[in-house]
């Protein structure tokens with residue numbers, strides 16, 4: 001970083017990431033990646049990114065795959081993995097290869113996570129990695145006459161055991177194998193393990209690192225956000241590249257079973273997970289049960305997010321000061337826009353029922369989310385709520401936003417037209433303009 005423009009870029013970027021850092025701290029993320037990730041030069045960077053997430057207080061469970069490493073060992077023995085109906089058949093030789101490959105891959109990941117060289121991004125980092133028999137498996141058995149041997153499926157996840165490790169600040173590293181109460185080892189799919197673990201932990205996010213972007217074949221464009229219902233339609237339409245199908249299925253299932261958000265992220269883009277998690281629009285595909293941005297009634301848990309949103313505006317004199325206690329007491333009056341765990345906007349409606357009047361207050365949006373009609377949508381929401389309460393006149397007191405309100409149907413009025421209890425609270429020093437909008441029934 002040589003000049004002042006680099007400095008200001010860095011400062012701006014770092015500040016912009018603050019709300020995401022707040023939103024993600026203490027959350028549980030399960031990340032899965034295929035064995036392919038270990039086979040190119042990007043893997044060390046990916047591990048550094050995991051270390052960074054861990055340092056930022058994110059509770060991390062990593063689930064690795066090992067397919068290329070298993071296939072390499074099979075080929076060396078002159079064998080090939082057999083697939084029937086898209087499922088692997090794991091015979092005794094294949095199981096040996098799985099155990100060898102998984103062991104080697106795990107050791108390599110642990111080694112990278114242990115790195116702390118002074119001249120590397122991992123300098124001073126001390127990450128403890130916990131692996132273990134957290135996944136209980138059962139055999140797939142014989143299906144349509146085919147014996148799948150040591151191929152298994154997840155029977156149970158020891159969520160309590162994993163949580164205990166996460167509570168100590170450890171990164172949990174899981175392999176695509178499971179153990180049965182009979183003492184056998186089963187070959188599992190990394191995505192199935194990741195999904196089952198994310199569901200069992202009720203994780204906040206499942207990050208599926210993929211080998212390519214999730215693109216809709218019909219229009220050739222990357223899918224940025226999608227709900228589980230939309231995913232189901234897309235999977236039926238066959239409008240996805242083959243590689244994306246299992247990932248989107250896993251993401252959809254995880255969200256339907258209680259995981260809040262799943263992200264498909266192209267791991268070939270250096271730093272893709274960081275861009276997805278710490279920038280406004282990310283670059284992966286976000287899958288969620290409900291649309292990922294919602295406008296809803298505020299709850300007590302939103303007070304921190306509202307304060308973070310309005311404090312800079314209070315400091316600029318655009319909004320009046322509101323304490324945490326005030327917000328907690330008045331929370332029922334607030335509506336918020338929430339996006340992926342972050343409060344983007346808010347507005348309050350204070351009703352004066354005897355005078356069929358209401359006051360719109362504390363209308364605010366985060367700076368980087370303005371200009372997309374969210375302000376208008378918040379206003380419409382407050383107007384609808386007002387009408388349902390029999391409010392006929394909606395007032396607003398503002399110092400710097402009069403034109404915005406005038407462009408949205410408000411007209412200037414004077415203090416005498418305010419509800420009487422509100423008149424006595426008017427602060428002449430602030431000298432706010434008073435505007436009113438008459439609401440049609």
Ligand SMILES: CC(C)(COP(=O)(O)OP(=O)(O)OC[C@H]1O[C@@H](n2cnc3c(N)ncnc32)[C@H](O)[C@@H]1OP(=O)(O)O)[C@@H](O)C(=O)NCCC(=O)NCCS
Pocket residue numbers: 313318319362363364365366369370371372373374375376377396397398399400401402403404
């Ligand atoms: C007022 C606010 C909620 C509007 O939200 P928004 O999503 O940007 O609004 P919309 O997308 O519906 O409208 C954007 C338009 O309003 C304009 N606008 C934004 N703030 C304005 C202001 N203070 N005065 C005049 N116009 C304003 C924008 O320039 C834009 O106009 P353009 O499309 O011609 O460029 C948002 O700008 C905000 O949070 N401002 C700071 C807090 C504030 O002033 N709150 C009101 C306190 S009473």
